[in-house]
Amino acid sequence: VGLNLTLAMLSRDAQISGLLLFLRAYKAFAARGHRLGWASFSVQNTPVHNIYAAIGARFLNPTGHWFWIR
Secondary structure: OOEEEOOOOOOOOOOOOHHHHHHHHHHHHHHOOOOOEEEOOOOOOHHHHHHHHHOOOOOOOOOOOOOOOO
């Protein structure tokens, strides 16, 4: 059991950084007792990788996921 983490922004013109938004959510879930989480994101998305690294995330081997859109 854990928490599936997804980074998001309030809007394109948001005045808060992705890291600060994520930390607010992270602290809120931690206050509710969550201690384990996971996330999926592109390894080519360096800013997201850096956000997770900044909070001490440990990374597993990458796996490929493909979406087929007609």
